[in-house]
Amino acid sequence: MDYAKKIKKSKSSIRRDDFDIRPPGDMPVFSKGSDYRSGRRFYQRPVFFIALAALVFIFFSGRYVWREMRWRYIVIHHTASDYGSLEYYRKLHMQERGWPDVAYHFIVNNGSDDTTVGQVQESEIWQSRSHHYSTKNSFVNYFGIAVVLVGNFENHSVPAVQHEALLNLTVRLSREYGIPPERIIGHREIWATACPGHRLNMAEFREDVKTALNRP
Numbered sequence: 001m002d003y004a005k006k007i008k009k010s011k012s013s014i015r016r017d018d019f020d021i022r023p024p025g026d027m028p029v030f031s032k033g034s035d036y037r038s039g040r041r042f043y044q045r046p047v048f049f050i051a052l053a054a055l056v057f058i059f060f061s062g063r064y065v066w067r068e069m070r071w072r073y074i075v076i077h078h079t080a081s082d083y084g085s086l087e088y089y090r091k092l093h094m095q096e097r098g099w100p101d102v103a104y105h106f107i108v109n110n111g112s113d114d115t116t117v118g119q120v121q122e123s124e125i126w127q128s129r130s131h132h133y134s135t136k137n138s139f140v141n142y143f144g145i146a147v148v149l150v151g152n153f154e155n156h157s158v159p160a161v162q163h164e165a166l167l168n169l170t171v172r173l174s175r176e177y178g179i180p181p182e183r184i185i186g187h188r189e190i191w192a193t194a195c196p197g198h199r200l201n202m203a204e205f206r207e208d209v210k211t212a213l214n215r216p
Contacts, residue, residue, distance in 0.1 A: 076184070080152045085107065118165035
């Protein structure tokens, strides 16, 4: 056997499996004819799910912030009528004003229309944390909580029980949403209107709220 044949025979006896040549890390090794794109998809999946989770988190956290942390004002109104309830004013506003719901977030009743004095009703626009329709100031409508007293306080004072219910509700909202007393306003303080009536002194009411907030 000549030298050339000996070299050829020694080369043919070397097997590929005798050498363990792999790339660093855990990257897959693709044999001839395999689809490397399947491996690339494998490594893209975690990135996709992380991005999806981040988008879901941003959506729900943003929704929570908009629903629960946007409130800057509490706006006090009166109905200018001594009769009514949540359902009464919902129908009135939808039929006569063309609004999708009642104008207010909360209604503090005076005992008319099958309600009790001081009864607080919560509207659907508050349950959904939607904006209200109680003023002509869009900023206040989106960032203010609208509370209305059933009654006409141009003609008479707020009944004591109804006033106490308003105070308790306002103090609770002030605490829960970090709204200071100076941002508790009467409708007439932001628009040319008599609402909520001159018999409801807003300066005194803010002092009552401040006193209640300072109680231990």
